[in-house]
Amino acid sequence: MTIQPTIGPAPVSTPAGAPLHRPRRLRRTPHLRRLTAETQVHASNLIQPLFLREGLTAPREIPSMPGVFQHTRDTLRKAAVEAVSAGVGGVMLFGIPQEKDERGSGAVDPDGILQVALRDVAAEVGDATVVIGDINLDEYTTHGHTGVLGPDGDVDNDASVELYGQAAVVQAEAGAHIVAPSGMMDGQVAHIRAALDAAGHQNVAILGYSAKYASHFYGPFRDAVESSLQGNRRTYQQNPGNIRESLREVALDMAEGADMVMVKPALAYLDIVRLIADHVDVPVSAYQVSGEYSMIEAAAARGWLERDGSIVESLTSIHRAGASQIITYWATEFAPRLG
Numbered sequence: 350m351t352i353q354p355t356i357g358p359a360p361v362s363t364p365a366g367a368p369l370h371r372p373r374r375l376r377r378t379p380h381l382r383r384l385t386a387e388t389q390v391h392a393s394n395l396i397q398p399l400f401l402r403e404g405l406t407a408p409r410e411i412p413s414m415p416g417v418f419q420h421t422r423d424t425l426r427k428a429a430v431e432a433v434s435a436g437v438g439g440v441m442l443f444g445i446p447q448e449k450d451e452r453g454s455g456a457v458d459p460d461g462i463l464q465v466a467l468r469d470v471a472a473e474v475g476d477a478t479v480v481i482g483d484i485n486l487d488e489y490t491t492h493g494h495t496g497v498l499g500p501d502g503d504v505d506n507d508a509s510v511e512l513y514g515q516a517a518v519v520q521a522e523a524g525a526h527i528v529a530p531s532g533m534m535d536g537q538v539a540h541i542r543a544a545l546d547a548a549g550h551q552n553v554a555i556l557g558y559s560a561k562y563a564s565h566f567y568g569p570f571r572d573a574v575e576s577s578l579q580g581n582r583r584t585y586q587q588n589p590g591n592i593r594e595s596l597r598e599v600a601l602d603m604a605e606g607a608d609m610v611m612v613k614p615a616l617a618y619l620d621i622v623r624l625i626a627d628h629v630d631v632p633v634s635a636y637q638v639s640g641e642y643s644m645i646e647a648a649a650a651r652g653w654l655e656r657d658g659s660i661v662e663s664l665t666s667i668h669r670a671g672a673s674q675i676i677t678y679w680a681t682e683f684a685p686r687l688g
């Protein structure tokens with residue numbers, strides 16, 4: 350890009366000394382601003398995460414995420430219909446089991462809670478939207494880690510990846526169009542691709558949570574899935590200070606067969622979104638995570654931020670940085686006004 354046409358040797362003043370170039374001319378009316386807008390988020394870019402909690406008789410609001418609910422089977426179906434009617438591009442489902450165990454068995458059970466959610470939502474709106482399942486064990490394990498623990502107390506990579514493969518197959522069988530492995534285990538995409546293909550699910554796509562940072566902004570999500578994490582995730586999620594590592598993770602996921610890649614969180618990692626978007630030829634998604642949601646909601650509730658404007662600005666910025674899809678808890682609410 351060159352900036353010479355407007356600044357440089359050319360005169361920048363009229364003979365009378367007034368500015369020759371007046372960028373404000375193009376900002377003067379709403380129509381001029383609309384005509385010259387460079388970035389516009391569309392409803393079809395948004396993905397709505399939804400939670401199904403086993404054993405609930407009424408939806409339960411998540412305390413640290415006002416406006417976001419753990420659903421019953423009934424209200425989940427309604428929320429999915431509402432999302433699709435609002436025009437969102439897809440829904441991403443999470444399940445919260447009643448009982449957790451050491452190995453996260455619910456994740457690979459064909460009748461596990463996420464599979465129930467996928468089946469219900471696929472039956473209700475499956476031909477009108479994209480249904481995405483999150484592959485991970487953290488909602489299902491008593492220790493809250495993303496996989497099974499080895500004798501040293503750290504997550505056992507290869508044993509966990511084995512379970513992800515099984516989870517992918519049961520999710521595909523339940524109706525997922527896309528599965529999204531979020532565990533940050535090495536080789537997970539290759540293993541899931543092979544497991545899906547072996548089970549005849551060649552057409553189920555993989556959205557890799559490729560550049561996923563060990564972030565404090567996932568805090569409220571723990572509330573959402575009733576997870577009390579023992580320790581931290583720093584042996585498998587990325588160091589927030591690293592950039593090049595993201596390129597490596599994304600390259601590995603693509604080599605392993607990821608159809609789409611994701612950066613997570615979004616707002617604090619827009620440089621990573623931009624970098625990845627400039628380097629890859631697959632769609633780049635970004636996850637505007639629970640903490641990003643709660644920050645704006647909390648400040649807005651105190652009257653410290655103008656809520657709707659702040660939300661649209663955050664979505665626009667994530668899109669501007671290069672994310673084709675944005676996973677956001679505001680998808681259903683904001684889709685209609687984004688067109």
Ligand code: PBG
Nearest residue numbers: 485487531566567570638639640
């Ligand atoms: C893993 C998963 C997490 C989120 C999405 N998928 C939690 C984690 O990795 O710690 C976080 C999403 C959010 O914070 O909104 N199941």
